[in-house]
Amino acid sequence: xxxxxxxxxxxxxxxxxxxxxxxxxxxxxxxxxxxxxxxxxxxxxxxxxxxxxxxxxxxxxxxxxxxxxxxxxxxxxxxxxxxxxxxxxxxxxxxxxxxxxxxxxxxxxxxxxxxxxxxxxxxxxxxxxxxxxxxxxxxxxxxxxxxxxxxxx
Numbered sequence: 835x836x837x838x839x840x841x842x843x844x845x846x847x848x849x850x851x852x853x854x855x856x857x858x859x860x861x862x863x864x865x866x867x868x869x870x871x872x873x874x875x876x877x878x879x880x881x882x883x884x885x886x887x888x889x890x891x892x893x894x895x896x897x898x899x900x901x902x903x904x905x906x907x908x909x910x911x912x913x914x915x916x917x918x919x920x921x922x923x924x925x926x927x928x929x930x931x932x933x934x935x936x937x938x939x940x941x942x943x944x945x946x947x948x949x950x951x952x953x954x955x956x957x958x959x960x961x962x963x964x965x966x967x968x969x970x971x972x973x974x975x976x977x978x979x980x981x982x983x984x985x986x987x
Contacts, residue, residue, distance in 0.1 A: 843885075846877060846881070846885070847885055847895075849875050849877065850871060850875060850877060850882055850885060850886070851892075851895060851896065851899070853871050853874045853875045854866065854871065854892045854895075854896060855896065855899060855900070855903070856874070857870055857871065857874070858892075858896075858900075858932055858933075858936055859903075859928075859929040859932045859933070860932075862932055862935060863893075863932075863935065863936045863939055864939070866889075866892075867889075868882050868883060868889075890940070890950075893936065893940060893950040893951075894949075894950050896950075900933055900936065900954070901954055901957060903929070903933060904930065904933045904934075904954075905958075905961070907920070907924040907927060907929075907930045908920045908921060908924060910961070910965060913966070914962075914966040914967075914969070914970050914973060917962070917965075917966065917970075917973075918973055918977060921977045921981075922977075922980075925980075925981060925984050931981075931984070931985060934981050934985060935985055936951075937951050937954050937955065938951075938981075938982065938985065939951075941955065955978075958974060959971060959974060962974045
C-alpha cells in the first residue's frame with residue numbers, strides 16, 4: 835500500500851478533529867468514542883486510533899480551538915461586571931457547558947488530568963488578571979464555583 839502524503843494525513847486529522855469538537859459539544863466527552871467518530875467521519879476506528887492512540891490525546895490536540903470557542907462566549911470588551919454577566923449568560927448555552935464539563939473532567943480525574951485542562955484554566959486566570967486586575971481572580975473563582983454547581987443540576 836502506498837504511503838499517504840503529508841497533506842492527506844493533515845486532512846484526515848482535521849476531519850477527525852472537526853468531528854471531535856462537534857461531538858464534545860453535542861454528545862459530551864464521555865459519550866464520544868472511536869466508534870461515534872468513525873461513524874461520523876467514515877474513517878476506521880483503527881485509522882483514528884493511529885493518529886490518537888488514547889482518548890485524552892484529542893484534548894491535547896484541541897487545546898487552542900476549545901479555548902477560543904469558550905472565550906468567544908464571553909464579553910472581554912467591557913468591565914469585570916460585563917465579563918461576569920456574560921459568563922452567567924453563557925452558562926445557559928449547552929456548548930459552553932460542554933466545554934466546562936471537559937475542563938472539569940480533565941482537572942478532577944486523576945487518570946486523565948493533564949496539561950490541557952490546567953493550561954485552559956491558567957489562561958482564563960491570566961486573561962482576567964491582565965484585563966481586569968487582581969480583583970478579578972476572586973470573581974473568576976466564584977464563576978467557576980457557580981459553574982460547577984450549575985453543571986451538577
